[in-house]
Amino acid sequence: MGCNSSVAYRRSEKAIRAAILIQNWYRFTKARLETRRRYSLSIFQSIEYADEQDQLQLANFFTFMLDHCTHPDSVSHILTSPGVSQVVDEGLSLTEFENRIDVPDSYYGPRLSFPLTVEDANALLHAFRNEQLLHARYVLQLLCETRRVLKEMPNITHLSTSYSKEITVCGDLHGNLDDLLLIFYKNGLPSEQNPYVFNGDFVDRGKNSMEILIILFAFLLIYPNDLHLNRGNHEDYIMNLRYGFTKEVSKKYKDHGKLILCLLRDVFSWLPLATIIDSKVLILHGGISDTTDLDFLNALERSKLKSLMRPPKSVRDRQDQLKERIPTTRLSKHIANQNVAGKTQHISSSGSTESSGSNLPPDPALKEWKQILDILWSDPRSQNGCTPNKSRGGGCYFGPDVTAKLFERYNLKMLIRSHEFKPEGYEISHDGKVITIFSASNYYEEGSNRGAYIKLNPELIPRFVQYQVSKYTRRQNLQERVGTIESSALKSLREKIYAHRSELTSAFAQYDLNSTGRISVSDWAAAMESVLQLELPWRMLRAQLVQMTPNGEADYMSCFYDLKIGQPTKEVQPALVETLCRYRRDLEIIFNIIDKDHSGLISLEEFGQTWKLFASHLGIDLYDESLDKLVLSIDYNKDGHIDFNEFLEAFHVVHRLEKKANS
Amino acid sequence: MFLFADGAVAEIEKKIIEAFEVFDHECNKTVDVREIGSIVRSLGCFPTEAELHELLAKVEEEEPTGYINLEKFLPVMTKVLLDRSYQPIPEDVLLHAFEALDENKCGYITKEELVKYLTEEGEPFTQEEMEDMLSTALDPETNTVRYRDYISMMIVDET
Numbered sequence: 040m041g042c043n044s045s046v047a048y049r050r051s052e053k054a055i056r057a058a059i060l061i062q063n064w065y066r067f068t069k070a071r072l073e074t075r076r077r078y079s080l081s082i083f084q085s086i087e088y089a090d091e092q093d094q095l096q097l098a099n100f101f102t103f104m105l106d107h108c109t110h111p112d113s114v115s116h117i118l119t120s121p122g123v124s125q126v127v128d129e130g131l132s133l134t135e136f137e138n139r140i141d142v143p144d145s146y147y148g149p150r151l152s153f154p155l156t157v158e159d160a161n162a163l164l165h166a167f168r169n170e171q172l173l174h175a176r177y178v179l180q181l182l183c184e185t186r187r188v189l190k191e192m193p194n195i196t197h198l199s200t201s202y203s204k205e206i207t208v209c210g211d212l213h214g215n216l217d218d219l220l221l222i223f224y225k226n227g228l229p230s231e232q233n234p235y236v237f238n239g240d241f242v243d244r245g246k247n248s249m250e251i252l253i254i255l256f257a258f259l260l261i262y263p264n265d266l267h268l269n270r271g272n273h274e275d276y277i278m279n280l281r282y283g284f285t286k287e288v289s290k291k292y293k294d295h296g297k298l299i300l301c302l303l304r305d306v307f308s309w310l311p312l313a314t315i316i317d318s319k320v321l322i323l324h325g326g327i328s329d330t331t332d333l334d335f336l337n338a339l340e341r342s343k344l345k346s347l348m349r350p351p352k353s354v355r356d357r358q359d360q361l362k363e364r365i366p367t368t369r370l371s372k373h374i375a376n377q378n379v380a381g382k383t384q385h386i387s388s389s390g391s392t393e394s395s396g397s398n399l400p401p402d403p404a405l406k407e408w409k410q411i412l413d414i415l416w417s418d419p420r421s422q423n424g425c426t427p428n429k430s431r432g433g434g435c436y437f438g439p440d441v442t443a444k445l446f447e448r449y450n451l452k453m454l455i456r457s458h459e460f461k462p463e464g465y466e467i468s469h470d471g472k473v474i475t476i477f478s479a480s481n482y483y484e485e486g487s488n489r490g491a492y493i494k495l496n497p498e499l500i501p502r503f504v505q506y507q508v509s510k511y512t513r514r515q516n517l518q519e520r521v522g523t524i525e526s527s528a529l530k531s532l533r534e535k536i537y538a539h540r541s542e543l544t545s546a547f548a549q550y551d552l553n554s555t556g557r558i559s560v561s562d563w564a565a566a567m568e569s570v571l572q573l574e575l576p577w578r579m580l581r582a583q584l585v586q587m588t589p590n591g592e593a594d595y596m597s598c599f600y601d602l603k604i605g606q607p608t609k610e611v612q613p614a615l616v617e618t619l620c621r622y623r624r625d626l627e628i629i630f631n632i633i634d635k636d637h638s639g640l641i642s643l644e645e646f647g648q649t650w651k652l653f654a655s656h657l658g659i660d661l662y663d664e665s666l667d668k669l670v671l672s673i674d675y676n677k678d679g680h681i682d683f684n685e686f687l688e689a690f691h692v693v694h695r696l697e698k699k700a701n702s
Numbered sequence: 703m704f705l706f707a708d709g710a711v712a713e714i715e716k717k718i719i720e721a722f723e724v725f726d727h728e729c730n731k732t733v734d735v736r737e738i739g740s741i742v743r744s745l746g747c748f749p750t751e752a753e754l755h756e757l758l759a760k761v762e763e764e765e766p767t768g769y770i771n772l773e774k775f776l777p778v779m780t781k782v783l784l785d786r787s788y789q790p791i792p793e794d795v796l797l798h799a800f801e802a803l804d805e806n807k808c809g810y811i812t813k814e815e816l817v818k819y820l821t822e823e824g825e826p827f828t829q830e831e832m833e834d835m836l837s838t839a840l841d842p843e844t845n846t847v848r849y850r851d852y853i854s855m856m857i858v859d860e861t
Contacts, residue, residue, distance in 0.1 A: 057802035058824030063750050064791050064799075065827075065835055068856055070743035077724045421728045516837045561713055576720040579744070 076521045078576050079528035083483040084460060085573040086531050088430040093625075133180045140176035140295070151177040153184060155260045160228070163257055167216060167250045175295035178253065182302045185256040188263055189309035195337045196267050196314045198234070200497040208236045208322060208493040210457030210465075210476035211271065214245020214284070217508040218480055218490050219254065225506065226492065229258045229266045236314050238457045238476065239271020239324035239415070243282035245479065249291060252303075270310035270341075271324040272415040272433075272458065276300070277348040280628045289631065308342040312414060319452040320499055326417030326456050326473075327445055328435045329425040332410060339407045347412050347433070351404035418459055419473050439469040446472065452499060464491025464505045480507040484527040486520035529583055535571055536584070537602045538621035541614055542570045547595040556594060563593040618659060623687055629653065630683040640680040711780065718779045721745050722772050731772040735762070738770055742779065747788035751825040757782070793857060800849035810846040 133153055142150065148171045149162035163173065173181075200206055207226055212219055229235045237255060242248035258266040272278065279285045279300075288303075289296040313323035313336070321333075344351070416434025423438035442454060454473045459466075460482055466475045480490035486507075494502040509515075515523070536543065546569060548554070550562035558566075563585060564577035581587075586597035604616060619626070629649055633641050641649075721744045723729075725737040733741065738761070739754050749757065761774045782788065803819055804811050813836065820827045820835070827835070839852045 053802050054819060055823045057799040058819045059750060060791060060796065060799040061803075062820060062825050062827060063748055064796055065831070066739065066751075067743045067748050067791075069831070069834070070740040073740050074721070074724060074744035081724065421730050517834065518838055559713075561709075561716065564716075576724050578717050578720050579724070 072517060072521050074579070075525050078579055079521070079524045080460075080462060080483065080487060082528040082532050082573075082575060082580075083487070085575060086535065087460075087483075089571075089573060092430070092432040133183060136176050136179045136183070140179070142174050142176050146174055147171075148173055149177070150174075151181065151257075153180060153260075155181075155184075155257055157228075157261060160254070160257050160261060163254055164220070164223070167247070167254070168220065172291055173250075173253055175292050175299065178249075178292070178299055179295065179302060181253060181256055181260075182299065182306055184260055186302070186306050186309055188260060189306065189311070190342075192309075192311050193337060194312045194339065194341050195333065196311050197318070198236075198267065198314060198316045200317055200495065200499070204232065204234055204497070206234050206236060206316060206495045208238060208455055208476060208495060210238050210478040210490075210492070211240035211482075212237070212245070212251055213240055213243055213273070213479045213482065214248035214251060214287070215479045215481075215490075215508070216245070216247035216250050218478055218506075219251055221490075221506050221508055222478065222492055225504065226494075229262055231262060231265050234262075234265040234267070236267045236269065236316075236322055238322055238455070239269045239310075240273045240457060241268075241271070242284040243273045243279060244482075246283075246287065248284045248287055256306075267314050268310055269314055269322060269324055270307065270312055270415065272347065274307040274310055275346045275348065276304045276307070277346045280631075281624065285628075286631060304345050305342070308345045310341075312336055312341055312411065315451075316495065317499060318450065320455060320495065321449075321451050321453070322455045323414045324456060325413070325415045325434055325458045326419055327437055327441060327454070328413040328417055329437070329441050329444070330410070331413055331445060333449055335406070336410055336414070339410070341411070344408065344411055347408070347415060351402075351408050353402055353404045354408065357402065416458070419456075419468050419475070421468065439472070442469045442472050453501075455493065455501075460488065461491075462488045464489040465493070465503050474501060481509075484524045485510060486515060487524050529580075532573075532575075532580075532584075533602055534620070535573075536598055537604075538617055539570055540599055540617050543567070543598065544596070546570050551595070556596060557588050557592040558595055560587075560591070560593050563595055566595075618654075622653070622657075626650075626653070627683075627687055630687075639682055639684055641683055643679050643681060646681055646683070711784070714780055714783050715776060717745065718776055718783070719772065722775065726772075732769040733772075735766070735768055735770050738775075741775075742782070742788070745779070745783065746790065747782065748790050749788040753788060793853065796853060797850070800853070804849070809850065810841075810844070810848045813840060813845045813847070816847055 149159065149166050151159050151163075151173075166173065198206065207222075209222060227233045235258075241251050241255060245251075255266070255268060259268060273282065273284075276285070285300060288300055292299055313321060313333075315321050413434050416428060416431055417437055418428055418431070418434070419442070420436040420438055422436075423440040424436075425438065425441050426436050428434045428436050445451065445454075452472075454469075455476060456473065457476055457478075459475050459477065461475055461477045464477055464480065467473070468475070474493065476491060476493050477488075478490040478492055480488060482488055482490075486509075489505045489507045491503050491505045494504065496502070543566065546566040547558060547563070550558040550566065560578060560581060563581070567577050567584075568574065581593070584598055586594045586600075588594050604620065630641055630646075633645050633649060721741050722731075722733060724744070725733045725741055735758065738758060739749075742749055742754065742757065757778065758770075760778050761770050763769075763771070763774075800811065801807070803815065816839075817832055817836075821829070821832055836847075838855070839847045839849075841848055
């Protein structure tokens with residue numbers, strides 16, 4: 040008896056120790072998963088912001104191309120082809136479109152009739168759930184009407200929660216139609232009893248930006264007092280060129296795409312800049328700065344600023360004047376040089392005012408530009424003060440003191456903004472005064488984050504509703520979700536590594552004075568960070584990126600093992616290949632612009648000219664010969680034209696061990 | 703007493719700072735106290751909950767604010783790594799632990815048994831933790847956990 044109970048006791052003790060061990064081990068694996076999830080999101084976000092900074096290079100290039108046009112035919116048509124500007128300038132009526140554009144009997148999509156009714160909205164929702172397209176004529180009519188209605192609205196919309204209505208505020212959607220449909224499913228369609236504010240960034244990145252706009256504009260026309268839109272930094276034609284919306288429209292609307300895009304450019308510039316509820320809650324897309332002046336913002340002519348990526352003409356002209364006076368260094372530098380110099384270009388106005396000297400009078404256009412730039416691009420931070428937003432290259436970081444001052448000046452209680460990815464779909468900062476609301480779930484990758492919206496009651500207390508769209512019928516467990524996100528993040532990172540191979544190699548070599556092929560992990564991390572300009576936990580990522588020698592050093596060239604481009608092109612200089620990889624997306628945009636008739640083909644001559652211009656703009660030295668060889672190797676059927684999509688696809692970086700992409 | 707080269711200590715400190723920054727959203731050198739466990743574990747340590755509490759006591763402020771400063775955390779964590787505290791649990795030891803709960807030595811543990819042990823004994827799991835483990839470990843057809851398979855799966859994913 041005594042024996043049995045002591046055996047039982049011992050077994051139990053053993054079991055307890057075993058339990059502790061298992062629990063300990065389990066908590067370790069959970070923590071590892073959480074760490075992997077965090078650094079994956081960190082990778083996505085750093086690369087995204089670095090990309091947004093690079094955006095500046097492209098905006099400058101456009102300015103460069105448009106102002107010093109050597110091929111007026113190929114480039115300036117985006118702004119000046121006659122038929123298009125006519126539509127934009129004159130208020131063409133709905134019947135004009137009806138007369139000009141035929142809708143065939145074979146079209147089974149929604150046929151809109153103006154003024155729109157709820158039936159039209161329902162027809163649109165139904166059609167888009169079934170992946171149908173709205174016919175171009177109706178798109179153009181819708182945009183025309185939307186512009187007419189938006190023109191009547193002030194820059195800042197004032198709402199009230201009287202009649203005990205709750206107002207729903209949604210953040211970035213970025214072309215994720217599934218999220219919008221999910222929001223409507225959970226929260227009901229917009230109506231007089233169910234008002235909504237959509238806080239910008241409806242387009243880019245996702246694949247249904249057009250459909251989201253159509254739905255939002257339709258509801259705007261049906262319930263103009265209950266559906267409110269604020270402009271986001273992506274409601275900007277130059278951003279759209281880079282981040283996918285322009286491409287989406289061109290693909291979906293081959294014949295009328297250009298017309299639609301031109302009209303959209305106008306419509307975007309007529310979107311209101313902010314919404315204020317009960318004079319207490321300010322809703323705008325980005326944030327504020329220490330100079331934000333709501334009265335000034337309310338009074339300016341918002342439609343003059345079609346894109347925030349280019350300073351207003353008067354500012355550009357002045358910059359040009361100054362350049363003529365002062366001997367210039369290069370207009371722009373190769374990105375590596377920029378990084379080494381420690382400067383990042385910043386599209387705030389501070390650069391221009393610095394060099395202007397005191398003899399030139401202040402430019403009102405400049406103030407307008409800065410005010411709007413600040414509210415569309417700024418991010419809140421916990422440190423006090425207002426500093427230039429260096430990760431984005433535009434707007435600023437604003438601290439709790441800036442918020443407090445603004446609130447005091449305008450007697451506000453809360454600021455609701457979007458613009459920043461949040462894993463839980465929302466975040467509260469500045470001691471409860473600032474709310475970030477982000478409505479695009481799975482933004483970076485399936486499983487990366489939830490989306491959310493705010494329900495604001497008449498007492499202005501916010502309630503948050505979260506959701507996440509899933510394409511899998513069985514919900515992935517955490518392990519699988521993190522695995523998916525991590526692979527995707529590492530894939531992007533490896534692409535960057537490949538594209539910076541030469542710079543990385545020389546940075547590594549600087550630490551490896553005896554050319555042993557090995558450097559310390561510390562040096563490896565320092566080199567990676569300085570070349571790629573990404574603040575990431577390199578030591579944590581090391582195992583996935585580089586091989587170690589037995590004595591604990593990094594075999595640095597192994598970074599590049601197993602990485603190659605999709606299609607090897609023989610006899611092409613590696614440096615050229617690398618450059619093409621790095622600028623693949625920029626080139627895609629430029630080619631799409633040159634390709635007027637959307638045939639997917641451009642002539643060898645156009646390609647050569649464009650490439651030369653782009654390379655000279657970036658300060659890249661390339662021998663003509665190598666480019667000619669490359670081009671000839673791409674002209675597969677030797678007819679003097681290149682299929683540029685095929686060409687660019689060839690420069691897509693792949694890792695030997697990657698599973699085939701399932702997108 | 704080992705003497706560590708300055709370089710080694712500096713490298714360890716850099717590792718710690720990196721791990722800390724992964725959890726430092728606001729980039730202001732503080733993290734939520736609830737993340738300390740994840741940070742310590744992400745550095746390769748296997749502290750029990752009790753050991754974590756001890757560590758927290760050393761890094762918390764006099765008046766706990768819910769946040770931990772890097773300044774306080776760094777020296778404490780450096781010592782942990784230099785002393786090699788909270789050693790990892792090798793695979794075979796983990797296997798023995800599961801076997802200890804498998805009374806009949808049949809290669810699996812029933813869901814009920816596992817839940818009983820892990821939510822009642824040792825440093826009990828929360829319901830969320832239990833459900834999460836089961837979501838990966840449980841074979842829904844037999845309602846058992848085939849622990850060898852489970853361990854192999856988890857270890858592979860680690861690399």
